[in-house]
Each structure stands twice: as structure tokens, then as C-alpha cells.
Amino acid sequence: DAGVTQSPTHLIKTRGQQVTLRCSPKSGHDTVSWYQQALGQGPQFIFQYYEEEERQRGNFPDRFSGHQFPNYSSELNVNALLLGDSALYLCASSRRGSSNSPLHFGNGTRLTVT
Amino acid sequence: AQKITQTQPGMFVQEKEAVTLDCTYDTSDQSYGLFWYKQPSSGEMIFLIYQGSYDEQNATEGRYSLNFQKARKSANLVISASQLGDSAMYFCAMREGWAGTASKLTFGTGTRLQVTL
Numbered sequence: 256d257a258g259v260t261q262s263p264t265h266l267i268k269t270r271g272q273q274v275t276l277r278c279s280p281k282s283g284h285d286t287v288s289w290y291q292q293a294l295g296q297g298p299q300f301i302f303q304y305y306e307e308e309e310r311q312r313g314n315f316p317d318r319f320s321g322h323q324f325p326n327y328s329s330e331l332n333v334n335a336l337l338l339g340d341s342a343l344y345l346c347a348s349s350r351r352g353s354s355n356s357p358l359h360f361g362n363g364t365r366l367t368v369t
Numbered sequence: 370a371q372k373i374t375q376t377q378p379g380m381f382v383q384e385k386e387a388v389t390l391d392c393t394y395d396t397s398d399q400s401y402g403l404f405w406y407k408q409p410s411s412g413e414m415i416f417l418i419y420q421g422s423y424d425e426q427n428a429t430e431g432r433y434s435l436n437f438q439k440a441r442k443s444a445n446l447v448i449s450a451s452q453l454g455d456s457a458m459y460f461c462a463m464r465e466g467w468a469g470t471a472s473k474l475t476f477g478t479g480t481r482l483q484v485t486l
Contacts, residue, residue, distance in 0.1 A: 288472035297373075297460050297476030298414070311473050343412055349472055357404060358474065360414035 280348030392461030
């Protein structure tokens with residue numbers, strides 16, 4: 256039973272560029288959420304997708320956008336990269352209607368913006 | 370005010386001893402959930418234990434137990450019989466209200482636990 260998989264594991268980009276991160280949820284899960292974790296901090300909620308739509312959003316600018324595909328996989332896009340976007344980006348999956356079930360996280364994508 | 374407060378940036382514990390990691394939270398919701406996650410240096414967030422606001426008994430999962438004191442708004446994690454592999458960052462997190470899904474969690478700043486011989 257595959258868990259949450261994310262790609263790539265590491266990425267180096269230059270300021271102003273755009274980046275796309277990918278996530279496949281755990282089998283049986285239909286909801287994907289994305290978190291940003293800066294060095295030395297706890298993860299911060301970016302947004303959540305289910306039924307291919309953004310359902311909830313945290314305090315992140317419109318430069319952060321996403322998509323969910325019919326197979327429940329998801330992408331996180333960040334435009335006009337800033338140095339402050341350097342962080343570990345975590346994808347998490349869950350199943351709707353199971354608010355007491357834990358989120359299952361992937362290993363993350365470490366993004367470095369130079 | 371911070372919603373999740375973890376006041377211990379770092380903790381040391383000897384192998385085979387028990388350790389308590391502190392977590393206090395702030396919410397006006399009656400329905401909420403509290404989670405603890407472990408994050409090794411590899412980066413993956415590993416779920417440890419969950420406590421619902423209406424659960425009358427403290428949650429336990431193997432060597433992990435959650436000391437839930439609702440009136441004090443605290444949800445401390447107790448790890449018994451510490452092992453070297455327990456060395457990692459530990460995060461307390463909260464889901465507020467009933468969202469139908471546990472996706473939106475608010476995390477604390479974490480406690481780094483070091484288990485020594």
C-alpha cells in the first residue's frame with residue numbers, strides 16, 4: 256500500500272522563476288492538502304483540494320496555486336519565486352468524512368530559491 | 370495569540386526513561402482535535418496519536434500517551450521507555466471545528482527531542 260509520494264525531492268530555482276511540485280495521495284484518499292515548512296518552524300497550511308477544487312486556503316498569496324486531477328493527485332504551483340519561498344513543501348492526504356483520521360504526509364520537496 | 374504553543378525548543382532524555390513534551394492550545398470551538406506528529410531529519414511527518422475534544426479518556430498508542438487536560442487547554446505527549454530512534458522533532462497540531470476532513474491543521478513550533486545513552 257503506497258503512501259503519499261511527492262516529486263521531486265529537491266529543487267533549486269532562481270528568483271522570479273516558476274515551480275511545479277507534484278503529489279500522489281495514499282491509496283483510498285481523495286483529499287490533498289499542501290503545507291509549507293520554513294526552517295525551524297512548524298508546517299503552515301497552504302490549501303486543500305477535493306473533487307478537483309480548492310476548498311480551503313491559508314494565508315498565502317495568489318502566487319501559490321494548485322490543481323487536483325481526477326485520479327486525486329495534485330500539483331502545487333508557485334509563480335514569481337521569492338527567496339522567502341525556500342522551504343520544505345509537504346503534501347498530505349486524507350479521506351473526506353474522516354475528520355478524526357490523521358493526515359498522511361509525504362517526505363516533502365525541499366525547494367531552494369537563489 | 371498563538372493557537373498552538375510548544376514551550377520546549379529542545380529536550381534531552383536518557384534511553385529507557387519517560388519524557389513529557391508540552392503543548393497548550395487556544396480555541397473557542399467546542400469540537401476540535403489534537404494530533405502529535407514526529408518528524409525525523411528525513412522530513413516526513415509521522416502520525417503518533419490523536420485526541421478528540423469530546424473523548425473522555427486519554428488517548429494511548431503503544432509507548433505514546435496523551436495527557437489531555439481540557440480545562441487547562443493542554444495536550445502533553447508522554448513517551449515511555451525512550452529509544453534512540455525517538456530522537457526527532459515533535460509537533461503538536463490542532464484541527465478546529467468539524468470540517469468533514471482533517472486537512473487544515475495548525476501546528477506548533479515543535480520540540481526537538483534527543484535521546485541519549
